Amino acid sequence: MMKFLIMMIFMIPLCLKKNMFWMVQMMMFILLFMFMNLTLNIVNFCNLSYMYSCDIISFSLILLSIWICSLMIMSSENLFKIKFYDNIFLLNIIFMLIMLFLTFSVMNLFMFYLYFEASLIPTLFLIIGWGYQPERIQAGMYLLFYTLFASLPLLMGIFFIFNLENNIMIYFLKFFNLDVYLLYLSMIMAFLVKMPMFFVHLWLPKAHVEAPVSGSMILAGIMLKLGGYGLMRVMIFLQEVGLKFNFIWVVVSLIGGFYISLKCFCQVDMKSLIAYSSVAHMSIVISGIMTMNYWGYLGSFILMISHGLCSSGMFCLANINYERLHSRSLFINKGMMNFMPSMSLWWFLLMSSNMAAPPSLNLMGEISLINSLVGWSWLTMILLMLISFFSAGYSLYLYSYTQHGKYYGGIYSFYMGVSREYLILMLHWLPLNILVLKIDNSMIWF
Template sequence: MLKIIMFVLFMFPLCFLMEMYWMVQNLLLLLSFIFITMGVYSNYFISVSYMVGCDVISYGLILLSLWIISLMLMASESVYSYNNYVNLFLFNIIMLLILLIFTFSSINLFMFYLFFESSLIPTLFLILGWGYQPERLQAGVYLLFYTLFVSLPMLVGIFYVYKITGTMNFYLLNNYSFESEILYFSLIFAFLVKMPMFLVHLWLPKAHVEAPVAGSMILAGIMLKLGGYGLLRVMPFLQLVGLKFNFIWISISLVGGVLVSLICLRQTDLKALIAYSSVAHMGIVLSGLMTMSYTGVCGSYSLMIAHGLCSSGLFCLANISYERLGSRSLMINKGLLNFMPSMALWWFLLSSCNMAAPPTLNLLGEIFLINSIVSWSWISMLVLSFLSFFSAAYTLYLYSYSQHGKLFTGSYFFSVGSIREFLLLFLHWFPLNLLILKGDVCSLWL
């Protein structure tokens, strides 16, 4: 693991050299491929150095981080072409990457907490520094305070765990099982807000709408996965209390998923629609995870990776339209089929991924999750059917409203995408549909 971290550390000087933007992006892609060849398919930590190591869950999420961050640089070409503090932008993004790699590869619970919270800071700078509207300040405050409010109890909980067990190593903590309700709530809440669970999700749409495309991609691609990853790590030693209280989170998430899907159906802002659909998807991930069954845990891991690629791709598409038309409103982004016919294919492909059509990884994840939730309680079939139906409904709404209809008069000129944009979308869509062939990695690691 240390070789990957050193690779990223040595990219810091490159950020401050002139005309090195694409160099950094190419190096990140190279690093992704180096990391793919490591192929860590083990359910305990290997390649351990100092306090970092790698197992299957970390491997998938670190790979996702490297991939999404290299695509972020490809998507943020406008920052480079307008020279909008491009060196600071690069520095910020590499900083974020290193914090994410540390978060996902920490073996120690406290180190995990430290980097988990630190990764908030570069994201905040992305939103405040490169966002579009003046409301980005409010979005930043929401993002910060929702997360910080619940993370202090978590810190106290971690110290309590250390006092009782004398270790903070994830692998050793699996031997323990705590029965303290307060510990359970203090450790779980920080991750629930980060997921985000319905009722504590309000920071997410705000942050997404105000963030630049890079901010949206990292928020949807990685930040929401931090919560799921944390739960996968702390659930093993909180099982006993989990059996008592997990039904609360499952119920809130499933009902919340349906309500959020209804909210999606009346959004006029492209980004807000995609952001709310993220809340619905992460709701079903959280429910599956909280059933603590084999299929639930595997399914939540699969869907987290799938959602990271899919949502990020949709935000890229929304940004491509935004750069052309100067607006994200569905009232103006109509009839794009006439305006950018070649992009309509990508809208279709990524929208179908969003509603879990085969052969995407989303489908695998959702099959697992629906199995686990229904086997947990058959009453949930009712809510799940609504959730699946509305999921398809708002995705169709997004696709048909943006592609069909009367073209807005202000945009009467023909525009195709650039090669960079097609490559960007292909690199989101291709792994998403190829990973279904490697479904064993997502499901056989427990």
């Protein structure tokens, strides 16, 4: 694991040189292929040390992080073209990638907390430094304080565990079972805010709407997964108390997911709609982890990976339109099929993945999550049906509203999609639909 970390650290001087924008991206792809060839024992942790190690959850999420960061650079070509602090932008992305890499691979709970919080800083810089509207500072504050408010109890919880067990190694903690109510609340609250769960989700649409395309991609692609990853890790030693209280989070998430799905139909801002759809998807992920059964665990893991690719691709699409029309309003982004017919295909492909149509990974994740939740209680069937139905509904709503209809007469100049944009979209969509062929790695661990 150390060799990858050192490679990323040595990429920092590259960022500060002139005209190295694409070079940094190429280096990231090289890093990605090197990491992809890591020999991995699926059943348990490998490349093991007291500090960094890798199991299949860490491996997949680190891979996703490197992938999304490479595509972030690709989609932000505009900054490079107008020379808008592009070196600092690259530096920011590398710093973020290092933090994410460490968060997912570190085995010490305290170090995990440290990197978990540190990954917030580059995101904040992205929103405040490269955002579009003046409200971006308020959005940044929302992001910062929601997360910090909930994560101080997590730090206290980690110290409490260390005081109790003299040990905070993630893979040793599975031998303990801590039946302490306050500890349970303090350990999971930070992750639920990060996911974000309904009731503490208000920072997400705000941050997405104000963030530049790269900020939205990293927020949707990786930042929401930090919460799910943390929950997967801590639920293992909170099983006894989880059996008593987990039903609360399942109920809140499912009802919230249904409500948010309805809220998607009220949005007139493309980015806002995609952000709310993320909240709806993450609500099923939270419920799946909280059922604490095998199907739920795997389903949450698969849906996190697939949502990372799908949501990030959708933000790219919204940005492609924004770069041409300088508006994210659905009233202005109409009839795009007349202007960019081939881009309509990508809209269709990513929207169909978003509504969990085959052969996307989303379908596999949702099937196992539905299996898990219905096995946990048959009453969840009603809400799951509604969430799945409205998920297809708002995806179709967004697609038909943007692609069909009479286009806005005020558009005076326009140009087609360029090959770079088609490549970004293909690099989002292909793994999302090809990974289904290797689903056995994700589904059959034992």
